[in-house]
Amino acid sequence: MDRTEEKQGLKYFRSPKAAVAPSAVIGEGTSIWQFATILQNAKIGKNCNIGSCSEIGRGSVIGDNTRIGHGVFMPPNSKIGNEVFIGPSVTFTDDKMPRANNSTYDAQPPIVEDNASIGAGAVILPGVKIGMRALVGAGAIVTRDVPPLAVVKGNPARVME
Numbered sequence: 211m212d213r214t215e216e217k218q219g220l221k222y223f224r225s226p227k228a229a230v231a232p233s234a235v236i237g238e239g240t241s242i243w244q245f246a247t248i249l250q251n252a253k254i255g256k257n258c259n260i261g262s263c264s265e266i267g268r269g270s271v272i273g274d275n276t277r278i279g280h281g282v283f284m285p286p287n288s289k290i291g292n293e294v295f296i297g298p299s300v301t302f303t304d305d306k307m308p309r310a311n312n313s314t315y316d317a318q319p320p321i322v323e324d325n326a327s328i329g330a331g332a333v334i335l336p337g338v339k340i341g342m343r344a345l346v347g348a349g350a351i352v353t354r355d356v357p358p359l360a361v362v363k364g365n366p367a368r369v370m371e
């Protein structure tokens with residue numbers, strides 16, 4: 211199978227083992243690797259990388275030139291900017307009081323602003339905004355908004371002095 215596919219007039223690479231919803235919109239030059247799942251109405255910009263085994267929730271919007279590592283979980287309606295780096299195994303969450311029957315589901319999707327970076331294995335709690343050019347350390351548990359340009363680490367994540 212050819213590495214590029216035509217979809218809605220745009221050229222991008224999709225592994226034959228990736229699952230991309232027909233309603234998803236994928237920008238030119240983007241690569242989607244094996245076992246990645248792109249759910250309904252997600253919109254991914256140009257020249258992005260979506261790592262293997264990542265899940266991009268329905269209705270999520272990702273800007274241009276953004277890199278998403280292996281095994282990232284992104285809930286529905288996440289908003290991710292341009293030139294964002296998301297390391298492997300980063301988990302975003304959107305439900306503060308999760309229940310199996312969804313009885314308390316009150317979705318608070320994440321927002322990540324342009325040029326921010328998130329280190330490997332970080333967990334971002336519901337409704338958190340990561341500011342422009344901020345850097346989240348590997349393994350951080352981020353419970354509050356991260357200001358633009360801040361570097362945070364730890365559990366709970368705090369700004370590094």
Ligand SMILES: CC(C)(COP(=O)(O)OP(=O)(O)OC[C@H]1O[C@@H](n2cnc3c(N)ncnc32)[C@H](O)[C@@H]1OP(=O)(O)O)[C@@H](O)C(=O)NCCC(=O)NCCS
Nearest residue numbers: 297298328329330331345346347348349350361362363364
């Ligand atoms: C957070 C980070 C940016 C800090 O880098 P730095 O400013 O150079 O900090 P240092 O390495 O000088 O460490 C300073 C202190 O913070 C600690 N520290 C560093 N990173 C940490 C982290 N992620 N979580 C907890 N503590 C951390 C160090 O142990 C050190 O503590 P000490 O002074 O008590 O010994 C960096 O360590 C990091 O986590 N980068 C992300 C890496 C990553 O996931 N990349 C993904 C691509 S694979």
